[in-house]
Amino acid sequence: ERVAETRQKVLESVYGSRLNSPSALAYLTGEGAEAPPFVARLETLLWSQLEKAAPGGDGQRAWFDAFARVARSPAALEKLAGLLSGALSVPGLELHQDRRWDVVAQLNRFAAPGARERAAEEAARDKSRRAQTQAIRAEVLRPDWEAKQPWLRKVLENGSIQLADQKAAMRSLFPFEQAALRRRFFPEFYPALKRLSKDRGNEFLDAFAEDMAPATCRAEDSAAIEKFLKGNPQLPAAPRKALRVARQENDRCLKIRRLAADGK
Numbered sequence: 190e191r192v193a194e195t196r197q198k199v200l201e202s203v204y205g206s207r208l209n210s211p212s213a214l215a216y217l218t219g220e221g222a223e224a225p226p227f228v229a230r231l232e233t234l235l236w237s238q239l240e241k242a243a244p245g246g247d248g249q250r251a252w253f254d255a256f257a258r259v260a261r262s263p264a265a266l267e268k269l270a271g272l273l274s275g276a277l278s279v280p281g282l283e284l285h286q287d288r289r290w291d292v293v294a295q296l297n298r299f300a301a302p303g304a305r306e307r308a309a310e311e312a313a314r315d316k317s318r319r320a321q322t323q324a325i326r327a328e329v330l331r332p333d334w335e336a337k338q339p340w341l342r343k344v345l346e347n348g349s350i351q352l353a354d355q356k357a358a359m360r361s362l363f364p365f366e367q368a369a370l371r372r373r374f375f376p377e378f379y380p381a382l383k384r385l386s387k388d389r390g391n392e393f394l395d396a397f398a399e400d401m402a403p404a405t406c407r408a409e410d411s412a413a414i415e416k417f418l419k420g421n422p423q424l425p426a427a428p429r430k431a432l433r434v435a436r437q438e439n440d441r442c443l444k445i446r447r448l449a450a451d452g453k
Contacts, residue, residue: 193247193251196248203259204258208364209363209400214228215365217449218365220405228261228262229262232259232260232261232262236265239282243281244281246281249279249281253279254291257269257292258291261295261299261366263301266295266296266301269295270296272284272292273293273296286317289311290315290319290320290323290326290327293308293311293327297328300331304327305328308327311323322354322357323357325354325358325361326357326360329358330361330364332366340358343358352392352393356392356396360396360400371403372405374403375413379403382397382398382428383424386425391425391426391427394425397428398427398431398435399431402432405439406439406443411436414436417432418432418433
């Protein structure tokens, strides 16, 4: 049991406990879909461990979960697509519904061929309420500004949409490698937060400030957040705290990337 816990902690330090949480991938892979060489080596390692793991065991599931979150090369994404369709199998590995959606999300995040169609197929297969939020997640993860627009508008302009769906969209709109797309939202973020703070609840505001924060590992991002906080003392506590955390995490990312660059 202790081995399993240690393994999980190590793996989560690599890919993060949730999208955009602190992780080696977020700090070191930089921006854009083009990954540095170490990611390909990591994909190979994780797939190898997945194949070696005891069939049907916790270790096998842990290695799969890690691979599904790290995969981004065409070859790795093709493996995920094969597991989803059944064209590829690993003895003992069963993809329950949550894991199937994780695969669909990753395929859409990196715009794998046929990914959008796979999301539609999965939504038709899964009739649960959860499927609706998972389908939103898959759609907004796509590295396409136009694909994100409908849910950006719903989040900003329609408070009647279920909070769970709004949070699902915000959590997935801008994964770390899509920093350029996040920056396109920067001019809208600060005025939107001021406006939304007048009539939205703390749970929404906390999620909005945390998941949509204008931070992409640049010094100017931290400076802009600090300037906004100083200039808006009336901001509710929940988004204020979320922005402080975002600024601190942005500073940490900057420091780590500088250290990594110095070590090359």
